[in-house]
């Protein structure tokens with residue numbers, strides 16, 4: 001990251017986007033005393049924060065620190081959007097939820113946590129999955145949209161909605177030990193589509209649910225997003241507009257790359273082709289659903305976990321192939337599965353294994369939820385295998401419907 005000499009005057013290139021709230025009373029002055037003391041904030045800045053409205057999309061890994069710090073900072077109105085419930089595997093990083101919240105709606109648990117941090121903050125819950133039918137309505141009344149989502153359809157949806165509404169989109173992304181942050185704001189710089197014009201093919205980029213993520217990385221990236229949000233609300237400093245912040249937690253480096261507006265961008269360019277929200281599942285190649293376990297538009301047949309259990313105990317069981325890595329297989333597995341990694345299907349070496357010598361043998365491919373095995377199944381079909389099926393819902397469906405003694409991850 002670029003360094004600034006101590007005492008250098010920080011330019012203020014953008015005006016504050018929050019309208020001032022009511023004057024601070026004495027308890028508020030005491031609560032926010034360390035802000036009131038700050039140059040660029042002061043009483044007037046704190047009053048502006050109390051009048052600010054921030055929509056946080058996703059009450060998960062990035063949304064947890066963002067919601068808690070924005071609440072502590074006195075941002076007057078927060079909106080929490082999430083349709084998910086708290087799962088045990090969330091607790092390693094989603095610190096706004098606690099052990100007792102497992103099974104509850106994430107927004108419910110987040111609202112209670114925010115009230116504990118700062119009861120003067122109003123939180124509006126939206127227990128919905130954002131899509132093109134509701135996004136503009138849900139986001140319209142807010143000054144800034146903080147993106148804590150973890151899937152491509154919602155990212156493109158939020159981007160396009162923010163461009164259409166003229167709002168800044170504070171985006172963050174995490175995977176394993178790496179994180180990225182930027183502020184997309186079409187009026188002043190590039191939007192997400194300018195820099196990432198098309199999504200990766202479905203299944204090509206593993207999600208945190210498949211590849212893992214260092215829990216504490218959420219604190220680093222989510223709090224940078226909260227910092228950028230506060231700067232935008234106050235109109236201080238240089239926001240990450242036109243810059244992509246790239247963090248590598250293993251090397252402990254923070255780099256900023258310059259990113260530019262694409263004059264031909266389909267949504268924020270000079271003659272945009274996208275003038276209303278579109279179907280983002282379709283755009284990202286996830287027909288009908290953003291569920292990562294969907295068999296992405298392939299013609300591979302599926303089999304349910306109970307059906308597989310019957311076939312495996314028959315006289316002529318199919319060959320079951322697990323395309324996950326060893327760390328995942330150690331958590332939950334199906335007995336008798338042969339381990340051949342998805343990468344081996346991609347480079348073709350899978351087809352040299354003795355188990356896969358007969359191209360007319362019935363083969364069931366499996367992974368965690370069915371996305372990666374669907375890709376392996378398509379590659380096997382392309383290599384001439386005629387009896388390939390995919391385990392719908394992956395090993396998680398097996399744990400749910402056949403062997404609940406194994407952990408869910």
Ligand SMILES: [Zn+2]
Nearest residue numbers: 191194265268
């Ligand atoms: Zn653009």
